[in-house]
Amino acid sequence: MGAGHAHVEVLRSFARERPANVQLTLITRADKTPYSGMLPGLIAGHYQPDDMQIDIGPLARQSGARVILTDAVGLDASVGQVLCRNGLRIRYDVVSLDIGSTPNTQGVPGAGAHAIPVKPIDAFLARFDDACGRISERRSGSGIVVVGGGAAGVELMLAIHHRFQTMFSRDRFETLNFSIITGSAKILPAFPRRFRARLRAILAGRGIGIVEGARVTSVSSNGIGVEGSPAIPADEVFWTTEATAPGWLRETGLALDGRGFIEVEATLRARDQQAVFAVGDVAAFMPRALPKSGVFAVRQGPMLDRNLRRLLAGESLIDFRPQSEALYLLATGARHAVGTRNGLVFEGNWVWRFKNWLDTRFMSKYKLAAGPSASACVNAPSDAG
Incomplete structure (x- = not known):
């Protein structure tokens, strides 16, 4: 299954x-x-x-x-x-x-209707393309928010930021506002302090805001409600919170x-x-x-x-x-990445190239000879197994 x-x-x-x-x-x-x-x-x-x-x-x-x-x-x-x-x-x-x-949108009014969950990925890709179209069509700027401050949320935000920086003119790009909202007291809570500090510096250097310790209470077409704080303007919301x-x-x-x-x-x-x-x-x-x-x-x-x-x-x-300690490589948008294992933290373009090598090597195992796609079994008997 x-x-x-x-x-x-x-x-x-x-x-x-x-x-x-x-x-x-x-x-x-x-x-x-x-x-x-x-x-x-x-x-x-x-x-x-x-x-x-x-x-x-x-x-x-x-x-x-x-x-x-x-x-x-x-x-x-x-x-x-x-x-x-x-x-x-x-x-x-x-x-x-x-x-x-799937990221958990349950219990947050409006999240199911207005937020774009990162999983399942096939559905996310289609909705991301739609979001790109809406951002392109807006005459004013757009508030782009990722809800979730774990590795998936941080990496997604850096990828989105890079995509739009290359997609739009400088003047148009500067009308966009980027923010990460997390209910945790700090972003990347499961990672070493040096790793977290390095990613925080990268986010700050790109003008990406971080709102920590913020429990999201609602999502609407133009903003995010946060417990105990004023609503945060948001036109496009991407959801990467704890899985359900x-x-x-x-x-x-x-x-x-x-x-x-x-x-x-x-x-x-x-x-x-x-x-x-x-x-x-x-x-x-x-x-x-x-x-x-x-x-x-x-x-x-x-x-x-x-x-x-x-x-x-x-x-x-x-x-x-x-393994007791997994290797984590977090891409930072451009062809650059930050990695950590066993408490060590390292970064550079070479880390991205290493990540790319690992990913493409993994995919190469499953690139078998092309042929007709597998077909659905639409008339299988009820006891077929």
Whole structure:
């Protein structure tokens, strides 16, 4: 269920070596899946959309997978069925969920109507293009606000700033106002002090305002309400706050954490479920909390593949052991980036080139021979699995 970073690795593995007597089915709403690590570069103008899109068609064809182009909207573990938006009920013996998350707009009046969530990425890209058009058409300036002061929010704001700086004339660009609003006491709260200070200096140098410790209470077509403070003018609002899980998971009977994500054991198998796995953002890794980051989803892919194969072969499962300190590389709009690992902080154009090398190397693994796209299975029988 879902074509996230971990599941495309399973497809790639099955393309190399397909287990006997196994029918692999992928349920996904689109035949291309975006790689989130390259989104800031796309927004900044360094990449084209196809550079960050993994074409599911060749992967599915070479892995022997059947693809059903629709959303999964339910799971009945008691009878082993996935419920699809198009009305199909797909039987399974083993199921894995890699369906991601979305920024949480719940409980903020107007956010659903007036803010643009950064996920799902395919929907975000279309709405971002619309926002660019509106900004271009306005005769006066525009207030551009990112809600969320984590890595995703800061990186997105720097990419947007760079995009508009190259897109508009100097006089027109200077009519734009850029701000980040975060409910945390400081931006990038999970990162080392030196990393945070460096990004704060970069934001200040580009005239990007930072409003910290501000709980957003409402969003309208022309402003953002903040608890205890005057409203902040805003024409375009981009939403990158803490992720939320699909609401329908609460109807599945799966064990969920306090935020509604699927609790998984070290093997990536759902707690108290022998035939259900979950990876990426939708999973709450029980051995220790993991950030909702593509860094971990990518690393879960090979382990998920190994454990699916071991389960099918009747073998014991093995544990996923995430690294204690992940490498983070945050692009600053231009071809420049700041990185951190193990408390060290480094930056420069060379860091961006290193990030670009890592990203393009990752994508190259999934650029298989071109061919017809995978087709939706529109007439599958209700018990097909």
